[in-house]
Every structure is written in C-alpha cells, then in structure tokens.
Amino acid sequence: MASVPKSVSKQAEQLRETGNVAFKKERFGAAIDAYTEAIVLCPNVSVYWTNRALCHMKRNDWTRVEEDCTRAVELDNSSVKAHYMLGRALLVRQDTTRGIKELEKALDLGRGADPSGYMIDEIWAVLAEAKYKEWEDLSDQRAWKLQCLSDACRQALRVHNFLESSPDDDESTASKQLEYLAEVFSKAAEADKPTEVPDYLCCKITFDIFRDPVITPCGVTYERAVILEHLQKVGNFDPLTREPLEPHQLVPNLAIKQAVQAFLSEHGWAYKTN
Amino acid sequence: MLDVSRVQKELADCNKDKAISGVSIDLHGGDGDLSHLAGTISGPVGTPYEGGTFRIDVRLPSGYPFEPPKMQFVTKVWHPNISSQNGAICLDILKDQWSPALTLKTALLSLQALLSAPEPDDPQDAVVAQQYLRDYPMFVATARYWTETFAKRASVGIEEKVQKLVEMGFPEALVRSTLDSVNGDENMALEKLCSG
Numbered sequence: 047m048a049s050v051p052k053s054v055s056k057q058a059e060q061l062r063e064t065g066n067v068a069f070k071k072e073r074f075g076a077a078i079d080a081y082t083e084a085i086v087l088c089p090n091v092s093v094y095w096t097n098r099a100l101c102h103m104k105r106n107d108w109t110r111v112e113e114d115c116t117r118a119v120e121l122d123n124s125s126v127k128a129h130y131m132l133g134r135a136l137l138v139r140q141d142t143t144r145g146i147k148e149l150e151k152a153l154d155l156g157r158g159a160d161p162s163g164y165m166i167d168e169i170w171a172v173l174a175e176a177k178y179k180e181w182e183d184l185s186d187q188r189a190w191k192l193q194c195l196s197d198a199c200r201q202a203l204r205v206h207n208f209l210e211s212s213p214d215d216d217e218s219t220a221s222k223q224l225e226y227l228a229e230v231f232s233k234a235a236e237a238d239k240p241t242e243v244p245d246y247l248c249c250k251i252t253f254d255i256f257r258d259p260v261i262t263p264c265g266v267t268y269e270r271a272v273i274l275e276h277l278q279k280v281g282n283f284d285p286l287t288r289e290p291l292e293p294h295q296l297v298p299n300l301a302i303k304q305a306v307q308a309f310l311s312e313h314g315w316a317y318k319t320n
Numbered sequence: 321m322l323d324v325s326r327v328q329k330e331l332a333d334c335n336k337d338k339a340i341s342g343v344s345i346d347l348h349g350g351d352g353d354l355s356h357l358a359g360t361i362s363g364p365v366g367t368p369y370e371g372g373t374f375r376i377d378v379r380l381p382s383g384y385p386f387e388p389p390k391m392q393f394v395t396k397v398w399h400p401n402i403s404s405q406n407g408a409i410c411l412d413i414l415k416d417q418w419s420p421a422l423t424l425k426t427a428l429l430s431l432q433a434l435l436s437a438p439e440p441d442d443p444q445d446a447v448v449a450q451q452y453l454r455d456y457p458m459f460v461a462t463a464r465y466w467t468e469t470f471a472k473r474a475s476v477g478i479e480e481k482v483q484k485l486v487e488m489g490f491p492e493a494l495v496r497s498t499l500d501s502v503n504g505d506e507n508m509a510l511e512k513l514c515s516g
Contacts, residue, residue, distance in 0.1 A: 251385060251420045253329040276420050279386040285421035319325075 181314020372471025
C-alpha cells in the first residue's frame with residue numbers, strides 16, 4: 047500500500063468523487079466506470095470496491111456485488127457495508143447459511159459504530175426475513191418428516207395389535223395407544239407452531255422481541271435505539287419507573303440478549319416482521 | 321413516524337380481555353388508518369357512571385409512543401376533569417406525565433380510574449367542579465342523569481333507527497356503521513349518509 051504515490055491516490059480520490067456525483071444522479075454506469083478507474087489506480091482501498099458494489103446492487107447485478115464485496119472484506123474486515131451487501135448477494139443465490147453469517151457480522155459491526163444508525167434497521171430487516179425463510183423451509187421439512195413417521199407408527203401399531211390380539215384383550219387399549227401416539231406427535235410439532243414471544247423477551251416500548259437490549263440502573267431492560275430516542279425526545283427518566291436516567295447509564299443486557307438468541311434459534315417464526 | 325407494529329400489537333392486546341378490563345379500542349374508520357382510533361370504557365361500578373358506555377376519540381400523533389395519544393370524550397359526561405362542552409380531558413399522563421411505557425390500554429384504564437376518583441382541585445370544567453365541591457348530591461344526580469341520557473342512548477332503540485334509515489333506502493350495513501360512528505345520533509347519521 048505504501049508504494050502508491052500520493053499523486054496517484056489523490057487522483058483516485060477525485061475519481062471516487064466523480065463516481066459519487068454520478069451515483070447521486072442515478073447514473074450507475076458512469077459511476078461504475080469512475081470507481082473502476084479508482085480501483086485500477088489504488089486497488090487496496092476497500093471503499094472503492096464497496097461503492098462500486100452498491101452500483102451493481104442498484105442494477106441487480108448480484109454476481110458482481112459478491113465479487114466486489116468479497117474483495118472489500120479481504121481489504122477491510124470491519125466494513126459494515128461490505129458484509130451487508132455480500133450477505134444480500136449470497137441470499138440471492140440461495141446460499142442462506144453464509145448470507146446470514148455475513149449479515150450477522152454486519153449487524154454486530156454496525157451496532158458498535160452507531161447503535162441507532164439507519165443501516166441497523168435495514169440490516170436487521172433483511173436478516174430477519176432470511177432467518178424467517180430459513181425457518182419456514184426447515185419447519186416444512188420437519189413437519190413432513192414427522193407426518194411420515196407418525197403415519198408409519200400408526201400403521202405399525204395397527205398391524206401389531208392385529209397380530210398380537212387375543213380374546214382377553216380390551217378393545218380400548220389399542221385405541222388408547224393410538225390416541226397417545228397422536229399426542230406424542232403433536233407435542234413434537236409444538237416448537238414449530240408460532241405462538242407469542244414471552245413478555246420478558248420484549249421491549250416495554252416497542253412490544254417487539256429484543257435485538258440490542260440495554261438495562262437501566264432501575265433494572266428495566268429496553269431496546270437500545272428506542273430508549274435513546276425516548277431520552278432525546280421525551281426526557282431524562284426511566285419510562286417505567288420515572289427515575290432520572292442519562293444515556294451513559296445504559297448498559298448492554300447480555301443475559302437477555304443470549305436468551306433472545308436461544309429463543310430465536312428454537313422458534314424461528316419469531317423472526318416474522320410485519 | 322408512527323410505530324405501526326406497536327399500535328397493532330396494542331390493539332390486539334387491549335381487546336384480548338376487554339370483557340374483564342371494561343376498556344376496548346378499535347379503528348375509527350374502515351380505511352385502516354391506525355392514527356385515528358375509537359376507544360370505549362364502561363362506567364365504573366358504584367359511581368354515577370355505572371352502566372354507561374363512554375366513547376373516546378383517540379388520535380395518535382406521528383411521534384407516538386414518544387408523544388402522548390390525544391384523547392377526548394365523544395360521549396357527553398358530567399365530571400369535574402372532563403369538559404361538559406367538548407369532552408376535553410384534564411389528565412396528567414395525557415400531557416406532561418406521559419411515558420412511552422404507557423399504552424392506549426393503560427391510558428383508557430386511567431380514564432376509567434378518573435371517573436371513579438374525580439380531582440375537583442385540578443378541574444377541566446369549573447362549573448362541574450364547583451357543583452362537586454358545594455353540592456355533592458346534586459353533582460351525583462346530574463352525573464347519573466347524563467349517564468342515563470347520553471351514555472346509554474347508543475344501544476337503546478338502535479334497531480328502530482336502523483330500520484328507519486334502511487326504509488329511506490340506505491344499505492343496512494352502511495347504516496349500522498354510520499350510526500356507530502356518530503354514537504347513535506340519528507340526525508347526524510342521516511346527514512353523513514346523504515353527504516357520503
């Protein structure tokens with residue numbers, strides 16, 4: 047990197063400016079050309095790659111988005127935008143597992159940089175949608191498997207009872223067994239049945255499952271972005287207890303965050319957004 | 321921007337136990353506008369408001385839940401903290417004591433509590449407050465009369481009004497929803513039906 051002369055890097059910066067202007071006018075082809083020239087001059091600047099990737103994204107050219115973002119991440123592993131766009135590109139070509147991983151990385155990085163930034167909401171929305179879809183696919187598979195197994199067991203039990211039956215046997219024993227079998231299988235399917243997220247995993251202001259929970263000195267937990275908005279717009283007090291509260295007193299509630307993650311990994315339907 | 325997801329959850333949550341809580345809330349119109357709602361509270365037992373159903377007009381500002389909901393009685397009510405003229409409410413949590421941890425349901429429950437426990441020292445309607453302090457039995461009698469007259473009217477005789485308007489040639493479903501939206505006032509309903 048040090049080998050690039052100052053005049054060259056300055057020229058590349060100017061090309062980036064040109065690209066930015068073109069991008070704002072939605073002339074993506076021109077912007078791509080400018081960023082490409084900048085990349086040729088200074089191939090080690092991650093921002094040139096992410097900027098070009100954004101143009102490709104606007105044109106739905108996801109293969110190129112993936113290429114550029116992969117390079118950008120190699121250059122700067124802490125780029126929120128690179129991880130975010132890479133995640134989306136991977137989702138487009140159905141690589142859900144890796145896509146989700148990139149989006150989670152983007153979310154973590156983004157929160158550290160600016161906890162109430164606009165990108166966080168966007169990243170979360172894409173991530174939640176992907177997670178929900180993943181759950182839908184997996185739960186469909188699980189439901190199908192359970193159904194097959196349930197049918198097979200039912201059949202086997204009927205055959206067994208038919209072969210083993212003796213005159214002393216009570217008719218109702220067989221039907222009770224079948225009833226119990228149905229009960230066992232319906233219990234097994236329960237985890238995949240959407241119900242309600244428990245209150246203790248929901249913010250008292252958003253009524254939604256926690257994403258980035260913080261706790262106040264009073265011991266009440268809120269969604270970070272929302273409690274910050276409250277402190278800014280309504281006043282410096284804890285919404286529930288009305289005790290004085292300053293932004294710097296908010297502390298991440300890691301236990302609740304883990305509880306949310308555990309809940310979501312068991313109940314993927316809770317990712318559903320309106 | 322209005323937190324649509326929260327308002328939807330609030331509506332579902334509030335109406336889940338409305339038979340027990342005595343408060344409910346619905347959309348005001350059929351156009352799905354979540355910023356204009358219609359609340360109802362049943363008059364608390366053992367008060368002059370017992371047996372009445374009070375309708376509240378609820379408007380959510382775009383800053384909700386960081387700004388309080390705007391609430392106003394549609395049903396006329398005789399109470400020191402509620403204007404007998406326009407239904408304006410004097411209640412701290414609807415003003416400077418609002419907190420985003422409060423909800424539409426808790427606000428309606430607070431209104432219900434206000435009906436049980438008037439605060440004549442911080443009045444909205446000076447005339448009512450004067451009467452409350454100087455001639456309490458007269459206050460109770462007036463409040464009860466208003467409850468009988470205005471808060472029970474909507475359900476009494478509604479079928480007759482429906483029939484009358486239907487005979488004029490309006491569709492029944494529309495007649496019912498219009499009557500409902502003007503709290504059973506036959507003349508206002510007719511005006512609305514003709515203009516609509």
